[in-house]
Amino acid sequence: xxxxxxxxxxxxxxxxxxxxDLDDTLYPVASGISAQVTKNIQEYMLQKLGMxxxxxPELCLSLYKSYGxxxxxxxxxxxxxxxxxxxxxxxxxLPYNLLKLDHVLRNLLLSLPIRKVVFTNADKAHAARALSRxxxxxxxxxVISFETLNPTYNEKMPISTNPNTRIFDIDEYVKQPNGxxxxxxxxxxxxxxxxxxxxxxxxxxxxxQRALFFDDSxxxxxxxxxxxxxxxxxxxxxxxxxxxxxxxxxxxxxEALPELWEAEEKSTRYSGKIAIETYVQA
Numbered sequence: 001x002x003x004x005x006x007x008x009x010x011x012x013x014x015x016x017x018x019x020x021d022l023d024d025t026l027y028p029v030a031s032g033i034s035a036q037v038t039k040n041i042q043e044y045m046l047q048k049l050g051m052x053x054x055x056x057p058e059l060c061l062s063l064y065k066s067y068g069x070x071x072x073x074x075x076x077x078x079x080x081x082x083x084x085x086x087x088x089x090x091x092x093x094l095p096y097n098l099l100k101l102d103h104v105l106r107n108l109l110l111s112l113p114i115r116k117v118v119f120t121n122a123d124k125a126h127a128a129r130a131l132s133r134x135x136x137x138x139x140x141x142x143v144i145s146f147e148t149l150n151p152t153y154n155e156k157m158p159i160s161t162n163p164n165t166r167i168f169d170i171d172e173y174v175k176q177p178n179g180x181x182x183x184x185x186x187x188x189x190x191x192x193x194x195x196x197x198x199x200x201x202x203x204x205x206x207x208x209q210r211a212l213f214f215d216d217s218x219x220x221x222x223x224x225x226x227x228x229x230x231x232x233x234x235x236x237x238x239x240x241x242x243x244x245x246x247x248x249x250x251x252x253x254x255e256a257l258p259e260l261w262e263a264e265e266k267s268t269r270y271s272g273k274i275a276i277e278t279y280v281q282a
Contacts (some may be wrong), residue, residue: 014259015114015230017041017206020140021191022120022127026105026250027134029216031098040090041070048089049079061115065182068190069121076186077168083123087146091126099133104251109139112260117204118143118212121190144200149189192219197227212257214250216241227242232257 020026024034042060045051051059063073071086109116117140120127122160131137168184189196198205201208208228221231222242232245234254239246245256254261 015112015210015212017204017211018112018114018116018212018260019200019206019211019224019229020116020118021217021220021234022118022130023123024216025134025163025214026118027099027102027130028249029235033036033094033098034098036094036098037090040093044086044089045070045074048081048085050075067186067188068192069135069188072186072188075188076184079167083146083150087123087125090120091123091129094126094129096129096133099130101133101135101136106135106139106254108251109136114260116140117200117206119191119200120145122146124148142204144204146188146190149196149199150202191215192217192223194223194227197223197229201227212260214253 023037027033032033036047038060042056043057045060046053060070062250063070063077067073067076067107071083071090075079118127118131120143122130122145124143124253125146127143127145128137131140131143142241169181189199197208200206208224211229213221213224213229214232214234215224216233216235218233218240225231225242225244230244231242232247233243234247234250237248247253
């Protein structure tokens, strides 16, 4: 009989965890949900934070580019608001009926013999609703959300408690990034920053050298790549710097990465061979 360790080594998967972004990754941007999120964020900035309407779209984009999420940027530059209030306004009013059951993706995920984890910057309520609408709520072993990475998010942050507190002028910073202004840090832990990934690795006990990361954001993927993750861009077939694989759709996962299923097939063949040899020897 051949060496048992050789069979086990051959059967072992290269990856022990698949890490998935949620929005615009597990469902396409064409669903319209992301456009609604942007609309709600801008309305929050206008209605709740009293910003000038003409400045909101540009500021929203600048904060997103600088901080990964507009909310993280708003906190960084000095706006005071409750996280739950923001999430309720932005996600609580979304038309989740735009998301449809995805039986194809569900079957693909359930057939994958590897641990699967969702890693999203969104709040847990949004993640739960979106996964439920897609029919994927039982396809993942863990969902890491805003609350997971920001466990003290309900604590009152001492930001802008003084009505005369100066709001950081990020527009001026964008115009002169090499000037005297220093971009303030955000109290929010989120992608694309390395600290968020490292926290996920710790919480979910993920070895980045043996994990595959799916996301629609190049910035997120590039951070993941620097930290050792194998990266998969979802939503485009063009492979850019920091991207190992590129999928037009998450539905193309088996076509692009057949090796994810091969370990299970090898393990099955190994088990069958052992059973036959044991029977023959008996």
